[in-house]
Amino acid sequence: MTTPLAPDHAAPRRTFIEQLSTAWATRDSLLCVGLDPDPARFPAELAGRPDAIFEFCKGIVDATADLACAFKPQIAYFAAHRAEEQLEALIAHIHTRHPGTPVILDAKRGDIGSTAEQYAIEAFERFAADAVTVNPYMGRDSVEPYLAWPERGVILLCRTSNAGGSDLQFLDVGGERLFERVARLAAEQWNSTGQLALVVGATFPAEIARVRTLVGDMPLLVPGIGAQGGDIEATVLAGQTAVGGGLMINSSRAILYAGKGRASLAEYAAAARTAAQATRDAINQFRQLCGQGAPATGASA
Numbered sequence: 001m002t003t004p005l006a007p008d009h010a011a012p013r014r015t016f017i018e019q020l021s022t023a024w025a026t027r028d029s030l031l032c033v034g035l036d037p038d039p040a041r042f043p044a045e046l047a048g049r050p051d052a053i054f055e056f057c058k059g060i061v062d063a064t065a066d067l068a069c070a071f072k073p074q075i076a077y078f079a080a081h082r083a084e085e086q087l088e089a090l091i092a093h094i095h096t097r098h099p100g101t102p103v104i105l106d107a108k109r110g111d112i113g114s115t116a117e118q119y120a121i122e123a124f125e126r127f128a129a130d131a132v133t134v135n136p137y138m139g140r141d142s143v144e145p146y147l148a149w150p151e152r153g154v155i156l157l158c159r160t161s162n163a164g165g166s167d168l169q170f171l172d173v174g175g176e177r178l179f180e181r182v183a184r185l186a187a188e189q190w191n192s193t194g195q196l197a198l199v200v201g202a203t204f205p206a207e208i209a210r211v212r213t214l215v216g217d218m219p220l221l222v223p224g225i226g227a228q229g230g231d232i233e234a235t236v237l238a239g240q241t242a243v244g245g246g247l248m249i250n251s252s253r254a255i256l257y258a259g260k261g262r263a264s265l266a267e268y269a270a271a272a273r274t275a276a277q278a279t280r281d282a283i284n285q286f287r288q289l290c291g292q293g294a295p296a297t298g299a300s301a
């Protein structure tokens with residue numbers, strides 16, 4: 001495992017949205033590969049290794065980077081195993097070996113402004129993530145500290161993929177549902193810096209379509225295909241922009257553990273690559289079926 005690089009907040013860098021737009025175009029991919037490493041599901045070869053989480057994720061990353069528009073490590077899978085340093089090293093590895101591939105730290109943070117400032121430092125300096133997922137439930141001042149980092153992305157939970165998301169997100173708040181209010185606030189009031197994106201689950205295509213009408217071309221992170229059973233065709237048709245882009249469609253377990261039962265990391269990596277390629281191609285097939293032309297080629301994608 002390599003030692004993580006020093007944080008690079010001071011260095012000029014391309015914005016998350018710029019990186020994402022380039023990755024959409026150059027990889028011809030709307031697939032975000034989720035990194036949710038569960039040591040209980042690792043190949044036997046890694047058993048007992050103190051750096052198993054880093055090595056497993058590195059194997060998946062190196063096998064899929066040219067197929068992905070982004071990687072999304074989920075911080076809980078690292079923190080639960082006291083593996084935050086392995087997460088730092090993994091993100092440094094992605095930046096060094098696969099430059100231009102944005103890293104979304106899935107942390108779903110949300111707190112008062114002074115604490116949010118610390119969460120922003122954690123995500124953007126400690127982990128050097130290009131974007132972070134944030135829970136907007138505490139309101140505008142809980143989101144603002146992340147906007148002090150104008151080159152990073154801030155991805156707000158809007159309509160989550162889980163069934164229980166409807167408990168609150170579907171509440172009527174003055175003639176609209178709560179997730180619609182979040183989408184409108186994000187698009188009309190909170191996005192002065194152009195950094196925002198939204199999470200909308202692939203398990204609810206009707207809401208993806210609704211959010212798309214509310215937010216224009218704002219990027220959408222769409223988890224829920226693969227292990228959660230979301231429909232790729234419905235997701236793409238509901239969420240793509242006019243030029244067939246605008247989506248980061250995440251799959252984690254269905255890619256990470258496609259090699260289930262095999263013994264070596266190399267076999268897991270090869271199976272992950274096959275699964276990622278099939279998923280990317282399935283997504284692209286529906287972009288083409290929609291008759292909306294070539295894949296995204298610019299920031300408006």
Ligand SMILES: O=C(O)c1cc(=O)[nH]c(=O)n1[C@@H]1O[C@H](COP(=O)(O)O)[C@@H](O)[C@H]1O
Pocket residue numbers: 034036074106108133159160161162199200201223224225226227228250251252253254
């Ligand atoms: O913010 C997220 O990424 C997220 C939001 C949501 O509504 N639903 C959701 O599943 N996620 C995350 O997306 C990933 C989905 O993993 P798989 O179901 O294995 O593809 C997990 O890391 C979840 O934490």
